[in-house]
Amino acid sequence: MSEPEPTSPQSFLQLVETCDNFGIPASGARHILSEELASWHLSPDPTSPVLGLIRPEVLEQLKHEPTHHWSFWHHDNVARVSFTSSINTPAKRSAVMKELCERWSVEGHWAPQIGPTKWRGELYPIYRNPFGKLDAPPDSIDESSLDEDTLNYAFKMERSACALFGVVTFGVHMTVYQDSPEDHSCRIWVPKRARTKQTWPGYLDNSVAGGIPSGLGVYESLVKEAMEEASIEEDIVRKYTRAVGAVSYFYRTSAGWLQPEVEYIYDLCIPADVPLELKPLDGEVESFECLPLPEVVEKMRAGLFKANCAVVLIDFMIRHGYITPDNEPDFLEIITRLHGRFDYERW
Amino acid sequence: MSEPEPTSPQSFLQLVETCDNFGIPASGARHILSEELASWHLSPDPTSPVLGLIRPEVLEQLKHEPTHHWSFWHHDNVARVSFTSSINTPAKRSAVMKELCERWSVEGHWAPQIGPTKWRGELYPIYRNPFGKLDAPPDSIDESSLDEDTLNYAFKMERSACALFGVVTFGVHMTVYQDSPEDHSCRIWVPKRARTKQTWPGYLDNSVAGGIPSGLGVYESLVKEAMEEASIEEDIVRKYTRAVGAVSYFYRTSAGWLQPEVEYIYDLCIPADVPLELKPLDGEVESFECLPLPEVVEKMRAGLFKANCAVVLIDFMIRHGYITPDNEPDFLEIITRLHGRFDYERW
Structure with a gap:
């Protein structure tokens, strides 16, 4: 107590x-941060939105994930990670994140953060632009019916894992x-x-x-x-x-x-x-x-x-x-x- | 009418x-702005606060001012202008700006902006940090009595000239x-x-x-x-x-x-x-x-x-x-x- x-x-x-x-230094110099954070992009394209920031240990763990799910690249001397170009709809992204988060939780990675005792069983929406339209569909909607091109909503993921990925x-x-x-x-x-x-x-x-x-x-x-x-x-x-x-x-x-x-x-x-x-x-x-x-x-x-x-x-x-x-x-x-x-x- | x-x-x-x-592009690339703006620093030191942003034509005009008042330099490939190291108190800076603004107004530089018909005869405070303490002293105070080291206030200048210098x-x-x-x-x-x-x-x-x-x-x-x-x-x-x-x-x-x-x-x-x-x-x-x-x-x-x-x-x-x-x-x-x-x- x-x-x-x-x-x-x-x-x-x-x-x-x-x-x-927390904030990026005005100079833009990442090396003065305590650890080099990777940028999590929506797709393997430097102009695609940055969804979150990923710490080195999580980046290493992601490298053990299926290569047809995740891409790793560099741009402007910064490590980048994204879904592969085939994981390109809310339904596909949500499915990848669901399987990953559940498995990581059970396997005990970062147990204090997403271990079974911290698991919320609640899904949070991730947006391309966190200051844009809040258009996450109700749970009753089948995500495969969504029109990717008109949405700000990108996918959903387990609440307790959000901080592992630095998403808003x-x-x-x-x-x-x-x-x-x-x-x-x-x-x-x-x-x-x-x-x-x-x-x-x-x-x-x-x-x-x-x-x-x-x-x-x-x-x-x-x-x-x-x-x-x-x-x-x-x-x-x-x-x-x-x-x-x-x-x-x-x-x-x-x-x-x-x-x-x-x-x-x-x-x-x-x-x-x-x-x-x-x-x-x-x-x-x-x-x-x-x-x-x-x-x-x-x-x-x-x-x-x-x-x-x-x-x-x-x-x-x-x-x-x-x-x-x-x-x-x-x-x-x-x-x-x-x-x-x-x-x-x-x- | x-x-x-x-x-x-x-x-x-x-x-x-x-x-x-208006804003600096996220990339930091100044060349995509329509004109290269010079940064106006408080003193000839790259770590001194940026007070404002100065357009090329104003920068050129400043180069005709007394060399013991103004310094011109470059840092990180950006043109910089500042008071010289001898113009280092609110009283001295306010005096330089008063004489300059009055003369420019009479001489008709940027007449639509600070010409005699637009002259306000009103002084605006300039701060080292525009989000810091508002400690501009009352007009009745003699500025030469101020303690430079403890102030956020830097000097004051004619209202109608503020936009020429891009100050807050x-x-x-x-x-x-x-x-x-x-x-x-x-x-x-x-x-x-x-x-x-x-x-x-x-x-x-x-x-x-x-x-x-x-x-x-x-x-x-x-x-x-x-x-x-x-x-x-x-x-x-x-x-x-x-x-x-x-x-x-x-x-x-x-x-x-x-x-x-x-x-x-x-x-x-x-x-x-x-x-x-x-x-x-x-x-x-x-x-x-x-x-x-x-x-x-x-x-x-x-x-x-x-x-x-x-x-x-x-x-x-x-x-x-x-x-x-x-x-x-x-x-x-x-x-x-x-x-x-x-x-x-x-x-």
Whole structure:
């Protein structure tokens, strides 16, 4: 049973840098990175989109895969890997990834990352352009019927393997709060993650947060997570939730895995006359508290929030006028870092 | 007396691309730009900050300036210009720029840009890091008393000359609106720019917008502009305005001048019981109308708004839940383009 230790107070920018902690150097020099990352292209063509970044040990493992599935090449002095030109449709790519991920999991490669205990059994969509149209089809669609030429969607793969391949993943985060215009007070519903969770056990989290699986819309994912994680009824979500933007940041785990993420952001301001209480439902959350904003900030600065949750709360505080250009010297640095573009085209 | 012509309806991303219309190619290849831009460094040292980008014709003109003021060099096959190592304090740099700009204006270089008819007589601050601390001192401070080593502020220069040097400038934009929670209607106060204005005559603008001169705080600039442009009393601004973020984009004018800009964004939601009407005061605005949001959107899509005002309205619509990940295919592309970092370190 692990519990995070408070740090000495951190600045908002330090909290952002804990989450957005990876990027290609401005000089483009890869040799100053701690290891040479290979670029994962969609097809054996240097102009095809870069889908992810692959560490040397994973690249070595891929070289044992069937040669009619994977191509290895160099371009601009950078190692590249891609599907072969015959693996050229969503159906074929999804099938290759399914077989590979299941076999690697069973064989115990990178057990802490995709071993059977970490296997999610949930498929994430991979897009040619992660900032483009979210057109992953519902699971009920037969992928072999898809028209490759008109799609941004490229294929889907097991969630727990995404960080092995450095691909962009997508999630939803919602801040559920109460505002008192009279005394300008704001209270935020803050869950504590179960101490049995494999990642960030015992850390504080956002009111509602979760990943977007392949084939589910952004808002539908939010509705589902709101019930599963916080016991919020669907009609309450649909009535009071507001889409308010997105954050994007490039996170590298302490073990070195790459997790570039996009989080779609929602606010749910509980009206004074609506008696809403957030409660755990699915065991991922230990408990909920409705904390005054100053207390939330104190816990954030003490490093008690999961890194990407602090970032979403900072975005909340910017949009709601608590963090301003006049009270935060790193205002622009924070805002631009919260909306990064990953620069995959430069890799 | 010019009046803009409506275009066929544009997408939100097209409107963003009209404003954020310039960037270094991902490949880093400068020769695919239409002209080779020189990088303007603070000092004759390749590691000193890049302050701006200079077009060939301006670079040629600078070569006629005193050699004890300006250095010309190359690094990584790119032309560089900087102050000489003796021009090494805010006071000295501001003095060099003041004399140069005044002389160029009188001599008629780039008359359409900084000729006497365009001269603003307003000083803009230049920072080493445009995303760093806004520490330009008030005008009452003698610059020779400043401690160069602890400042992000580098010097100040005439507003109308900023685009000749491709430096980042800063402004404030506020959306003044009325919300009716009953029928989810939103009406926005929209000014029409005077048809006598030199830039964007007759185009629609944001409720309140203006530049931040050297030595004035962000919020203080907003208070000043709210009165000058829209006759909003100071106590109304201070009571109801909320800071809500910033946008940053790299704009190149049709004549080729470079205007990377940061706009700090504010919302002023007029309470139902406050009788506020926006009215022109200083002659920059011809008239105000309070338009329903759908009509604002129609005029935006028809290209009738000044380019950077459309961008601020798009940010408003994202933060207020009108543009969402489920109804806008370019959602992430728009959000990340609205918070660009200029990548000066790559020039």
